[in-house]
Amino acid sequence: MQRLTRTHQGALVLLLAGGMLLTGCGGSGNESAADKTSGSGGPRGVQPAPAAPSAAPEQQEDGAQSKEDGDTREVAPPDYLSTFALDVDTASYGYARRLLGDGKMPASETVRPEEFVNSFRQGYERPKGNGFSVNVDGAAVGAGAADWSLVRVGLATGAATDAGERPPAALTFVVDISGSMAEPGRLDLAKKSLGILTDELRDDDSVSLVTFSGEAETRLAMTRLGGNRTKIRDAVDELEPADSTNVAAGVERGYDEAVKGHRKGANNRVVLLSDALANTGETDADAILERIGDARKEFGITLFGVGVGSDYGDALMERLTNKGDGNTTYVGDETQARKVFVDQLPAHVELRARDAKAQVSFDRKxxxxxxxxxxxxxxxxxxxxxxxxxxxxxxxxxHTVTALYAVRLRDGASGHVATATVRWLDPKTRKAYEETGSVGTGAIDDRLWGGDNPRLQVTAVAAYFADVLRGGDLPGTPTLAELATRAGKLADSTEDSSVAKLATAIEQAEGMRSGDEEKPAGDGEGELG
Structure with missing residues (x-):
């Protein structure tokens, strides 16, 4: 289980300085030359990330008292490290697009900017081996936020092996057949998705099928695909919606079947297809996964969540997959289902890295x-x-993982800005590896919207869009109308249909926002007499 970030003695200092926006004072010493390039650097193997230097008492943030002031408290220096677990989920963006297409604004708590950003191709350099490449770049925001920049930390794994070269897969499908799944675009789409996947899997792959409503039922024990595709399709075709939603029962039975059908040397995964609207049995993600904790740890079985439905339990599904050592996506139509189960199948079946984390060290100078x-x-x-x-x-x-930072440089800053380190465990040997990359002021001097980096601009549009939807206040955020225009131009220049869909989603949000602002008081028929 992921350990919560520990409270430390400098918490008061950080609160007084403005929460997550951390301010430090300049340090002395020689500045390094501006790094004009970015990318992966350093050999694979364990290397320490640059440590943040200690600040002298007079260098503390505003609001902190030093010992010279007669205060005997320990005052922690500003934190110039940022550490997080990698996340390749995209469900938040897919679900937002579905809601906007239905004429509804997504609730702010369902909007996760990293999942918007990670829904788009980035064009990062890929590593030659099985590890990560680390790509760091950025640009100046400008337009009302002249001293702010965006810094992009991009992590990428190598391309998938050919279908015939990957290890076999042992997949346990856990399918929600509750009453809420009767709505078009739920169980029918889940069945189409399973049919698509059955066609894509190899003869030496195996599948089992579990369903759940009020209770869980095994419809098909672990079965090799070779010679059994018709049997598997028939089991899927027989699925019909029932009554309540006992997600806990389904997940627990699914892991039981995955353990029974566990194949050594194969990619063993549980695939949960559901609207995640749990209303029966255990409904807390941590408690659900606690019940199958041994199966996760001993057998290394991971959980892949596929969300469906206009009403979708986003928080439960995301929590389940985060704690279940997996990831989640959302499918709203057959086109998206084909993308997930055909185009992205190897990325969802294989693992290149376990327990991967990133740490970015910013240079206080x-x-x-x-x-x-x-x-x-x-x-x-x-x-x-x-x-x-x-x-x-x-x-x-x-897979690619992108972390985008809003960074405010010091006046006249020149030299090193940040070093990013990614650490991961080899899925088979559990050996730890690290890779690093860095960026200097020379690599982020260009203006964001005037520069020649369309993929960075797409990343920025996606992040700004998410921030607007959840009511944030990032420096330099354009209006929705401006974002829609920029996304439209980027769709043309990149010839990327996914960027065109982003432009459409922003236009839909902008239209709803404008309608709300222009709607008159009363019955909406004009001024009251």
Missing amino acids: TVKQFKLIGYENRKVADEDFRDDSVDGGEVGPG
Whole structure:
């Protein structure tokens, strides 16, 4: 289980200084030359991340008292480290698009900026081996936030192996057949998704099928695909909606079947297809996973969540997969189902890294403030970065993970800005590896919207859009109308259909926001007499 970030003696200092936006004072010493390039650096193997230097008492943040003032409290220096577990989830963005398409605004608590950002191709350099590449770049925000920049930390795994070269898969499908799944776009879409996946899997792959409503039932024990595809399709076709939603019973039975059908050397996963609207039995994610904790730990069985439905239990599904060493996505139509179960199948079946974490060390000589955009529920205590018993994220082949920071540079800053380190465990040997990359002021001098980096601009649009939807206040955030225009131009220049869909989603949100602002009081038919 992921350990919560520990409270430390400097908490009062950070609160007085403005929460997550951390301000420090300039240090002395020679500045390094501006780093004009970014990318992976350093050999694989364990290397320490740069430590944040201690601040002298007179360098404390505003509001802190030093011992020279007669205060005997220990005053912690500003924290220039940012540590989080990697997250490849995209469900928050997929669900937001579904709601906006239905004419509804997503609730702010369902909007996770990192999942918006990670829904788009980034164009990062891929590593040659099985580890990560670390790509760090950025740009100046400008337009009312002249001293702010965006710094992008991009982590990428190598491309997926050919379908015939990956290890076999042993997948246990846990399918929600509760009454709420009767709505179009729920059970019918789950059945189509399973049919698509049955066609894509190899003969030496295996599947089992568990359903749940008020209770859980095993419909198909672990079965090899070879010679049994018709049997598997028939079992899927027979699924019909029933009554209540006992997610706990389904997950527990699914893990029981996964253990029974466990295949050594295979990729063993539980795939949960549900609207996650639990209303019967245990409804707390931690308690549900506690009941199958031994199966997760002893057999290394991971959980992949596929969300469906216009009413979707986003929080439960996300918590389940985070604690279940897996990831989650959302499918709203057959096109998205094909993307998940065909195009992205290897990334969802294989694992390239377990318990992966990232730590970014900012240079206090050049950086005045910084803020990680998103990842609020994936934070890890800085001192736990190299504690491999602390839960991280699981990452498959061909995945990219992006962390975007709002960074305020010091006046006249020149030189090193930040060093990013990713640490992960090899899924088979559990050996720890690290890779690093860094960025200097020279690499983030260009203006965001005037520069020649369309993928960074797409990342920025997605992050700003998410921040607006959840009522944030990032420096330099454009209006929804401006974001829609920029997304439209980027869709044309990149010829990327996913960016065009982003532009449409922003336009839909902007239209609803404008309608709310223009709607007159009363019955909506004009001025009251």
